Amino acid sequence: MASGGEQKVVLITGCSSGIGLRIAVLLASDEQKRYHVIATMRDLRKKDRLVEAAGDTYGKTLTLLSLDVCSDDSVWQCIDSVKDRHIDILINNAGVGLLGPVESISMDEMKRVFETNFFGTVRMIKEVMPDMKKRRSGHIIVMSSVMGLQGVIFNDVYTASKFAIEGFCESMAVQLLKFNVKLSLIEPGPVHTEFETKMMQEVAKMDYPGADADTVRYFKDVYIKSSIDIFEALGQTPEDIAKCTKKVIESSQPRFRNLTNSLYTPIVAMKYADETGGLSVNAFYNLLFNFGSLMHITMSILKCLTCSCLRRRTISPD
Numbered sequence: 076m077a078s079g080g081e082q083k084v085v086l087i088t089g090c091s092s093g094i095g096l097r098i099a100v101l102l103a104s105d106e107q108k109r110y111h112v113i114a115t116m117r118d119l120r121k122k123d124r125l126v127e128a129a130g131d132t133y134g135k136t137l138t139l140l141s142l143d144v145c146s147d148d149s150v151w152q153c154i155d156s157v158k159d160r161h162i163d164i165l166i167n168n169a170g171v172g173l174l175g176p177v178e179s180i181s182m183d184e185m186k187r188v189f190e191t192n193f194f195g196t197v198r199m200i201k202e203v204m205p206d207m208k209k210r211r212s213g214h215i216i217v218m219s220s221v222m223g224l225q226g227v228i229f230n231d232v233y234t235a236s237k238f239a240i241e242g243f244c245e246s247m248a249v250q251l252l253k254f255n256v257k258l259s260l261i262e263p264g265p266v267h268t269e270f271e272t273k274m275m276q277e278v279a280k281m282d283y284p285g286a287d288a289d290t291v292r293y294f295k296d297v298y299i300k301s302s303i304d305i306f307e308a309l310g311q312t313p314e315d316i317a318k319c320t321k322k323v324i325e326s327s328q329p330r331f332r333n334l335t336n337s338l339y340t341p342i343v344a345m346k347y348a349d350e351t352g353g354l355s356v357n358a359f360y361n362l363l364f365n366f367g368s369l370m371h372i373t374m375s376i377l378k379c380l381t382c383s384c385l386r387r388r389t390i391s392p393d
């Protein structure tokens with residue numbers, strides 16, 4: 076146990092893989108043992124990877140519970156099984172991606188994305204926040220995305236779900252400040268996790284019914300190609316995002332917004348520099364359709380432009 080202070084109870088959603096798994100392991104292995112991590116996942120049969128990565132911490136500073144963010148019963152049962160329902164830090168990480176031309180995506184698939192990314196997070200906050208408000212303490216972390224700030228072609232519905240949660244949190248943060256409860260958004264760019272693998276597998280097996288040949292070509296030959304380049308050039312690791320998240324938790328004055336990838340500082344600046352939206356839409360169009368074949372070089376230039384000065388505006392893992 077940490078000396079001089081109580082261990083903080085941290086509950087994390089979506090710990091079967093990727094960012095959630097890494098945050099759980101990083102916090103549970105804190106040298107000063109400042110955290111008791113309740114790592115949750117919707118299907119406990121997927122626990123092996125986490126248990127292995129957790130090593131000695133499993134059963135000590137890390138425990139495992141089942142939680143599906145899309146189910147009222149599951150969320151209620153999980154939170155109710157926590158001692159005194161006391162959670163100091165809630166990390167809303169569970170999320171799903173969705174990629175492709177809107178014409179070929181069913182309404183049910185779109186709703187599943189909102190059910191998980193938006194309503195799932197809202198359900199968690201609704202269950203945990205009242206106790207935090209009563210105690211006048213707590214920190215809610217939400218794994219948003221750069222796509223919560225800027226739309227990206229062919230990610231229309233995923234982007235919308237992250238915009239929705241950004242709007243929700245922007246509104247909540249003001250009320251929560253009155254109750255001394257902190258709320259922070261983490262906004263990663265591309266991260267190498269199963270999120271990327273799952274989407275690429277989907278792309279390989281889909282033939283996109285309902286979308287015309289030109290759209291499918293722009294999606295597969297232009298967007299997917301650029302996206303692979305971007306992941307290669309700028310992709311962060313789940314460990315990077317876990318370190319950024321730990322920094323936010325441990326900050327005495329945590330920021331509300333926390334971009335983890337400096338490439339997005341100019342992208343976000345562009346959005347606010349021109350309130351008509353023309354600058355962003357045209358820049359994205361040109362990047363993709365006019366300089367797409369030069370994406371490798373474009374990314375190198377952007378990497379260079381986003382060194383040092385702009386990097387200070389993001390949260391770095393180191």
Ligand SMILES: NC(=O)C1=CN([C@@H]2O[C@H](COP(=O)(O)OP(=O)(O)OC[C@H]3O[C@@H](n4cnc5c(N)ncnc54)[C@H](OP(=O)(O)O)[C@@H]3O)[C@@H](O)[C@H]2O)C=CC1
Nearest residue numbers: 089091092093094117143144169170220265266268269270
């Ligand atoms: N990877 C990236 O490039 C980026 C990811 N993000 C965000 O980071 C978060 C984590 O994603 P990442 O680690 O990359 O992806 P992964 O696919 O590796 O992890 C997603 C996790 O969410 C879980 N999950 C999905 N649906 C539910 C549900 N209904 N209830 C509980 N858990 C659920 C998955 O569980 P299961 O194994 O059961 O499916 C899995 O554990 C997401 O919110 C994502 O939007 C943000 C920016 C970039």
Ligand SMILES: CC1=C(/C=C/C(C)=C/C=C/C(C)=C/C=O)C(C)(C)CCC1
Nearest residue numbers: 220222227264265301302305359362363
């Ligand atoms: C195509 C394209 C882009 C693609 C960005 C990608 C592919 C971002 C992926 C982000 C992820 C996976 C977020 C998850 O939440 C840029 C850089 C905006 C520039 C214009 C062209």
